Every structure is written in C-alpha cells, then in structure tokens.
Amino acid sequence: MIAGGNDIPITWFSRIFFFAGPVIAFVVTKRICLGLQRRDRDKVLHGRETGIVKRLPHGEFIEVHAPLSQDALHTLTAHEQYRPAENGPTVDENGGERRPKGSERLRARLSKAYFGAEGQIAKPTAEEYREITSGHGQH
Template sequence: MTWAVRIGLFVVPVMAYVITKRWALGLQRSDREKVLHGRETGVIKRMPNGEFVEVHEPLSQEQLHALVQHEQYKPIGPGAVDGAGDLNAVFRLAQHLRARLSDRLYGEGTQIAKPTAQEYKEITDKHRN
C-alpha cells in the first residue's frame, strides 16, 4: 500500500495532466470543425457519382461568436527585461525559466488555432457553390 501511494503521488498528477490536455485539444478541434463546416443535421444525400455526404447546417452568429470569442494565448519571449535594464543572475534565471514554461504551456502544438475569417469565408463560399 505504501509503494502504491508513493508511486501514485507522482504518476497520477502527470497522467491527469496528459489526459486533460488531450481532452481539451479534442474539444478545441471539434469546435474548429463545427465553425468551419456547421452543425450536423443527420441528413444523408447521395451525390450523382454515388458518393454519400452528410448535409451540414451553418451556425448562427451567436453560436459562431461563442465558439471563436476566446483569446489565443501566445508564449512570452525570452527577452523580457525589468525597468532598470540591468539583470542580476537570479532574475535572469527566473526569466529564462518563465519563458521556457510559457513556451511549454502556450507554444507550438499546445492549442488548436481558431479559424480565421479568411478560412471561414473560403469554406462557406465553397459550400454555396
């Protein structure tokens, strides 16, 4: 029992972080798809070439706003300097660690990019034609 608690004390928080992060990215990916392609209607159509496609319905402006109104965080740069401009070694180390942690949490591959207005316009124009 003691060993299970000792190991679990370190393993469980890491596993919870990994699972939660993957879940959050999956939800962001789902929201992005919903914004770009609309809501699934459950209607299946057969195309002249024999292909089956599901009909999607565009979202209302309120729903679109709710899905894209969040802020996309960006990592802080390593060059942040205090007001004096002269950094001591401890402050420089703290800034370096802060920049690395910020890059790890908000850098490349940590969040799904919101669809841009250009992407949305291209998709909706393509579906109208």
C-alpha cells in the same frame, strides 16, 4: 485510504502515485481539452451536423452540414488566443549583450509548451471561414 493498507506494494504504489497522479491527470485533461477545441473549430468552419446523408451522382456519400447562427459562432470564437511568453531582447538598453536568466528561459520554454502550436488549437480566422463557406455550396 488505499495507502492505509499495511502492504509493501500498496505503500510503494501510493508513494509513486502521489507524485505521478497529478501529472497523469494533467496530461489526460489537456488531451481532452485539445479535442474539444478541435471539435469547436470544425464546427465553426463546417457548421453543425444535420444527420442528413446524401448520395452524389458519382456515388460518394456526404453528410449535409447546416451553418451556425451568429450567436453560436460568437460563443465558439469569443475566447482569447494566448501567445507564449518570450525571452525578450538579447541586447540591453546600453547596447551590451544580455543573457536571459535561467528562470526566464525556463518560463519561456514552459509557456511555449503550454500556449504554443501544440498546446492550443488556433481559432479559425475570418479568411478561413469565408473560404470554407463560399467555396462549397452545400457545407
């Protein structure tokens, strides 16, 4: 409907936004999803906010967190943690040098960008959870 206007700036905006719009939408959606994953990770490690603020003897203010139920912990950590695809071995079955095809290298790079360290927030491990919950009495 916007592109239907017979104006040169509107036409150019429509042409550019036709290709740039999905990319912008992907980047914005990805940032929102990473923020939600970070919030879920913090909630698993530290518990839910209670709204109770306490003052410590040395003057510091802290908010008291309540531990989550086992059902809530399971819900927040039940998703599968995907690993990025790899190029594979550089030596074939006959012992010769194997060069991955360009499409295979591109697939590995895109997979690393999407599922690598910057592409998803790692689930908290059981050791991290135990360390946080046992190390602090009032978390």
